[in-house]
Amino acid sequence: MLTNPTAIMHQNLSMAMKNTPEEKEVSKNTLMGPPKKQMTKAKEDDILQPSRRIASYIDTIQKKREEIKNG
Amino acid sequence: MADIMMQPPLDAPIPGHSLTKELGSRPWQQPAQYTTVEDALDYYIPRLESEEVTEQLLDVLEMGIPVTTVANTMQLGSVMEGKHSVDVGMLILPVLVELIMLIADSAKVEYTSGLEKDKKMRGSLVDLAVSKFNEEKGMKQDLPISEVDDEPLKVTASSSSGLMSRSI
Numbered sequence: 001m002l003t004n005p006t007a008i009m010h011q012n013l014s015m016a017m018k019n020t021p022e023e024k025e026v027s028k029n030t031l032m033g034p035p036k037k038q039m040t041k042a043k044e045d046d047i048l049q050p051s052r053r054i055a056s057y058i059d060t061i062q063k064k065r066e067e068i069k070n071g
Numbered sequence: 072m073a074d075i076m077m078q079p080p081l082d083a084p085i086p087g088h089s090l091t092k093e094l095g096s097r098p099w100q101q102p103a104q105y106t107t108v109e110d111a112l113d114y115y116i117p118r119l120e121s122e123e124v125t126e127q128l129l130d131v132l133e134m135g136i137p138v139t140t141v142a143n144t145m146q147l148g149s150v151m152e153g154k155h156s157v158d159v160g161m162l163i164l165p166v167l168v169e170l171i172m173l174i175a176d177s178a179k180v181e182y183t184s185g186l187e188k189d190k191k192m193r194g195s196l197v198d199l200a201v202s203k204f205n206e207e208k209g210m211k212q213d214l215p216i217s218e219v220d221d222e223p224l225k226v227t228a229s230s231s232s233g234l235m236s237r238s239i
Binding site (some may be wrong): 004005006007009011013036050051053054055058061062063065068069 | 081084108109112139140142143161162163164165168170171172173176177184186
């Protein structure tokens with residue numbers, strides 16, 4: 001019987017973080033302007049998901065840990 | 072380990088034990104105090120940062136208790152106290168693990184994360200299947216060639232006709 005789901009939760013979240021699609025440059029209608037990064041509707045909804053917010057917190061903490069490890 | 076698993080669970084509650092108290096008398100039967108992930112983390116982070124808790128935490132980690140066990144115990148205790156729901160507890164588990172590891176790293180304490188690739192730790196069926204496949208693959212590679220494929224493959228002619236057609 002599974003009594004400690006921590007490892008599985010951590011693993012699943014790490015996998016979800018790895019599989020996150022990157023932002024694509026979407027060219028706007030302006031002819032002369034540089035292409036700007038545009039958030040799609042799905043991306044906006046994605047940020048509202050608790051799992052995405054958790055992933056961002058974990059990313060921040062992991063970066064801090066890396067800083068500590070590397071001195 | 073196997074002996075422990077084989078022992079009958081004599082300390083388990085008897086069926087219906089949860090119904091012996093009035094509904095709502097337990098903290099976890101009340102609405103949770105912190106309903107969002109952010110609220111729950113705001114509850115945990117100052118506690119983890121406090122000197123008293125940090126010292127105890129580092130002692131526990133130095134004893135060799137995995138970080139995952141500590142994190143799970145913390146969130147389970149808070150669920151029982153009615154601080155947050157089980158769902159919020161599951162969501163914040165990875166953050167708690169990372170936070171505890173951050174504290175241990177900053178204190179330069181060696182610890183067991185509990186996230187190592189281990190058959191007993193991984194409940195994921197995919198992981199188990201992959202490790203099993205790798206094991207079998209490794210076993211096949213170890214065998215001498217003569218034992219693996221002694222007989223050449225026989226090509227059998229399969230009838231392309233249907234079930235109801237006349238046999239030729």
